[in-house]
Amino acid sequence: MYSAIVLQAGDGGMGNFILIPAMLLVIYLFMIRPQMKRAKNEKKFQSEIKKGTKVVTTSGIHGKIVDLTDDAAIIETGAGKIKFERTAISMELSKKYVSPAETKK
CATH class of the missing domain: 1.20.5 (Single alpha-helices involved in coiled-coils or other helix-helix interfaces)
Known part of the structure; x- marks a missing residue:
């Protein structure tokens, strides 16, 4: 066996x-x-990425790019301006994700 x-x-x-x-x-x-x-x-x-682009960071902060350098970006949010590394920008907000209140401005 x-x-x-x-x-x-x-x-x-x-x-x-x-x-x-x-x-x-x-x-x-x-x-x-x-x-x-x-x-x-x-x-x-x-x-x-370019100035004026609406983006979301990897930490979930939504904002608009105000200024760019070689390795950083200044993003304007509802609380003010914040400096982020370019690598921290996750994706661009397309027009279909923008709320109707923002499109009326």
């Missing part, structure tokens, strides 16, 4: 050899590649 168990365990040698690279490929395709694409798009966005 013991020899039957040992023989059965030895049959999957080539299958296990193929399984590990297949798992690594799946991890790359579903986790690493999309994250690299997001990071590339975010870096491109941060380099292309």
